[in-house]
Amino acid sequence: MKKISFTLNGELRQVDVAPNEILLEVLRYKIGVKSPKCGCDTGDCGACTVILNGKAVRSCLIFAIEINGQEIVTLEGLSKDGLTPLQKALLDRNAFQCGYCAPGMILSATCLMSGNPHPSEEEIKESIAGNLCRCTGYQPVIDAISEVTKKH
Amino acid sequence: MAIPFEFGYEKPATIADALHLLDKWGRNARILAGGTDLANELKQGFRVPELLVDIKGLDALEKIKVLDDALHIGALVTFDMVRNSQLVRDHAYILYEAAGLVASSGVRNRATVVGNICSAVACMDSAAPLLVHDAVVHTASLEGEREVPVQDWFVDNRKTLVGEKEMVSHVSIPLPKIKHAGAYQKMMRYTGEDLAAANVGVLLMEDGACRVAFGSVGPIPRRSPEIELFFEKNGVNARHIDQAKDMIGGIISPITDVRATKEYRMHMTKVMFVRAMHAAVERLKKQKI
Numbered sequence: 001m002k003k004i005s006f007t008l009n010g011e012l013r014q015v016d017v018a019p020n021e022i023l024l025e026v027l028r029y030k031i032g033v034k035s036p037k038c039g040c041d042t043g044d045c046g047a048c049t050v051i052l053n054g055k056a057v058r059s060c061l062i063f064a065i066e067i068n069g070q071e072i073v074t075l076e077g078l079s080k081d082g083l084t085p086l087q088k089a090l091l092d093r094n095a096f097q098c099g100y101c102a103p104g105m106i107l108s109a110t111c112l113m114s115g116n117p118h119p120s121e122e123e124i125k126e127s128i129a130g131n132l133c134r135c136t137g138y139q140p141v142i143d144a145i146s147e148v149t150k151k152h
Numbered sequence: 153m154a155i156p157f158e159f160g161y162e163k164p165a166t167i168a169d170a171l172h173l174l175d176k177w178g179r180n181a182r183i184l185a186g187g188t189d190l191a192n193e194l195k196q197g198f199r200v201p202e203l204l205v206d207i208k209g210l211d212a213l214e215k216i217k218v219l220d221d222a223l224h225i226g227a228l229v230t231f232d233m234v235r236n237s238q239l240v241r242d243h244a245y246i247l248y249e250a251a252g253l254v255a256s257s258g259v260r261n262r263a264t265v266v267g268n269i270c271s272a273v274a275c276m277d278s279a280a281p282l283l284v285h286d287a288v289v290h291t292a293s294l295e296g297e298r299e300v301p302v303q304d305w306f307v308d309n310r311k312t313l314v315g316e317k318e319m320v321s322h323v324s325i326p327l328p329k330i331k332h333a334g335a336y337q338k339m340m341r342y343t344g345e346d347l348a349a350a351n352v353g354v355l356l357m358e359d360g361a362c363r364v365a366f367g368s369v370g371p372i373p374r375r376s377p378e379i380e381l382f383f384e385k386n387g388v389n390a391r392h393i394d395q396a397k398d399m400i401g402g403i404i405s406p407i408t409d410v411r412a413t414k415e416y417r418m419h420m421t422k423v424m425f426v427r428a429m430h431a432a433v434e435r436l437k438k439q440k441i
């Protein structure tokens with residue numbers, strides 16, 4: 001076991017981890033942050049997405065020990081001060097059904113918007129291309145992202 | 153899924169420290185870069201290392217730079233960094249093009265180009281671009297440094313010439329001295345996640361030379377001296393592209409697997425070859441330098 005410290009949603013956290021523990025499992029079961037989900041465990045579905053040092057990554061492919069000294073944001077951190085405009089737009093459209101993909105989708109789109117406030121439809125689609133959804137057909141999600149990023 | 157066995161973890165702060173660890177642990181150590189392949193391999197028990205050597209503390213390996221007439225891609229350069237690099241766009245456009253087709257943004261943010269050619273899964277997207285650019289793989293160990301042409305690097309599916317106590321520090325791409333243009337084509341079932349069921353890279357030079365590489369249609373990606381020689385003798389034009397296409401059947405040996413049948417791979421490789429050649433011809437016409 002090794003003690004690691006990292007910033008989780010703005011707060012400094014310390015946790016003991018073994019080198020073979022995966023970040024997704026540590027977040028969910030040791031720390032209790034449940035928005036990242038395990039859809040595939042192989043990097044394919046995007047349900048486990050978290051933001052690591054400003055970039056969307058797959059927490060099922062990261063060893064917890066790697067994040068010592070790094071900064072992680074999950075959906076819980078994103079909506080600390082209430083829903084973001086993107087989340088409101090998604091809610092207004094009823095854009096999700098079961099919601100399993102939602103945290104990953106929202107974090108991927110949020111990352112896109114932070115570097116590129118007015119993305120094209122192609123860029124929007126590309127940003128969530130690795131977030132698989134079994135329910136929505138994607139269009140309402142794309143529409144919500146377009147709505148909050150279009151130039152006024 | 154938890155990883156069912158234990159191992160140690162080190163994150164060396166210098167390349168020398170990393171090389172000492174590799175020297176001491178040899179085949180029982182595994183280098184950890186982005187982990188996008190390694191995490192899966194450990195979960196599946198495909199590899200059972202005793203130590204992970206995380207190289208992400210070695211900042212010197214994070215750079216894309218031009219040095220001695222070559223473009224250097226450090227071992228920590230991710231596909232995302234390649235997508236955002238003007239240097240790569242300018243000097244190895246086809247690597248930039250291929251990087252955009254790797255997996256999804258969430259994977260590209262971690263996955264490295266060097267990790268890609270170290271894993272050496274037959275369908276990797278960086279091989280064809282590096283092959284047509286005559287790239288060189290630079291390795292380091294306590295015994296010294298080696299330079300291996302990427303053409304010799306791949307030995308078999310998932311097998312390269314890397315030594316047990318070695319790491320790859322970077323790959324270098326010699327800057328072409330004359331006007332050139334490349335194109336990359338990848339066949340997949342859907343965008344966003346899929347590995348290439350087949351891929352083709354071509355690089356056309358102003359003097360008429362043409363380099364062609366095929367991936368995912370044999371155990372290792374390879375250049376095609378047959379087609380390159382054909383173009384050298386006959387020149388590149390629409391008719392010759394069509395004739396070269398008919399040579400492909402005798403050059404590649406695709407297999408049938410979950411992604412595609414061998415017949416479909418063969419057919420699509422020919423289609424993609426023609427598309428890539430025409431795209432490269434068009435791009436070469438537009439090149440200024």
Ligand SMILES: Cc1cc2nc3c(=O)[nH]c(=O)nc-3n(C[C@@H](O)[C@@H](O)[C@H](O)COP(=O)(O)OP(=O)(O)OC[C@H]3O[C@@H](n4cnc5c(N)ncnc54)[C@H](O)[C@@H]3O)c2cc1C
Pocket residue numbers: 042043044182183184185186187188189190191227253254255256259262263264265266267268269270271275276277278314318319320321345346347348
């Ligand atoms: C969902 C998903 C989709 C994918 N889609 C694609 C795709 O479309 N196209 C594609 O080409 N690939 C794809 N991949 C694979 C791709 O992500 C990897 O091949 C990646 O590029 C490997 O880099 P890494 O930094 O993650 O390597 P790691 O996983 O850290 O390492 C990979 C292997 O290389 C070794 N290694 C790494 N760096 C070095 C070094 N400097 N010296 C010596 N050995 C080293 C490691 O020990 C390990 O065995 C996909 C992967 C996933 C999970």
Ligand code: FES
Pocket residue numbers: 037038039040041042043044045046047048049058059060061
């Ligand atoms: S659980 Fe990580 S990508 Fe599916």
Ligand code: FES
Pocket residue numbers: 096097098099100101102132133134135136
């Ligand atoms: S809403 Fe059910 S998976 Fe996306």
